Amino acid sequence: MGTGNGTALKSRETQYQFEVDLALRDGFSRFGIMSNQTWKDDPRRLVFLLSRYKFVAKMLTGQKRVVEVGCADAFGTRLVVQAGCTVTATDFDPLFLDDAKKRMAADGWACDTLVHDILSGPIAPGGFDAAYSLDVFEHIVPEQEDVYVGNIAKSLSADGVAIIGSPSLQSQAYASPPSKEGHVNCKDGNEYRQVMLRHFKNVFLFSMNDEVVHTGYHPMAHYLLAMCVGPR
Template sequence: MAKDLNVGKYHKSVDEYSDLINEVYKNYPDGVNLPPMYAQFIDKSMSNILIRLSRYKFVAKMLKPTDEVLEVGCGSGLGSIYLSQNCKSVYGIDVQKQEIAEAQELSRRDNVKFEVKDLFLLDEEKKYDSIVCLDVLEHLSIEDGRKFIEKISKLLKPNGFFACGVPSIYSYEFQSPLSQASHINCPDRDDLERELSINFDRIFPFSMNDEMVHTGFQKLAWYYIMLCTSPKD
């Protein structure tokens, strides 16, 4: 392979390193263009993108290589792509056409599928090993949220798990104007657990601050991640 890049001299094997790095540039000659939301994070606040991805990292650790995963509210797809590197497949759905178009443009992986789809239109005959829903429930009223969780429970395999992530009510006054304009129902963790328990027998609640997931005092948490198992009939 032609050595097109100037790789410098500080490598154990300059030739080997040059071959490998040239292969990377050959495979991705145009790089990847991030959607505007993530471009804004890189321009204004890199910590936001790191915090978002840390939520997916936590959930990804729970997956098996054989898992078929549904992500509801996948947005522009960066999280689904992350999950797909840790499981058999990911089906990402969202009701926002622009974000699905961005996800389809961003993805380079064959085991991820993105589609404009309403959760309530999914066929309940198809069951998933895991369902992931991060930063979605806060956009729904309490009544709509109950219907949403009930639908998810019907799409989950009996031995599967549902990962739900929601910003806490205690973080609301510190959220960005964009978030405050969109969020309808940011819950207290006890309230969220009660809502989830209507459709799930076992719930494992976690608090989260920035990249740190913990079991600490919930009112000091800015975000909650709830792992739900054993969907009720």
């Protein structure tokens, strides 16, 4: 990056020069495989995705031994790491994890990664203080939803907390065809809570519309976030 004649770029406003210098020194960060497609085809959705990660980061700030279940390209994981959490990012697809690790190294931040299918069993049983899993539940067939939630619960310590997020059943009337193809298990708020209560002693259910998380009427929620405390 330069002017073409070997002269470094200079901003007309000196307070922005450090940003120019950073780009000259370190190059530009890039999107992950999945976040790249989202930015190209539906950039607003990336705002919603990062808002979900921000909610997780705020709720789990400072927690040690945190596991993410189904991180995909781990584009939002950095927000949770920024909140002081020691994160192990897991996914069953090594392609996405390899991409995530390359970006972490290039950008000067990192977290542990692990290839793991949560349907095959818990991750280090009892080894984590907190877990979160966003946009995974809806891809799990109903016959295996208890295996999925149960294995997350079994990955936690006795007083552990989990945040599990999924599009609502009501949102599917507005979902794109590619989304509908993979969404095999969307539920309304009451059904969603009942699944979580089979595996956790306490469940606090939040609604989400666009980037706003609230405690409003669940049938009008586009997205559901369940904060689950105390594995059974």
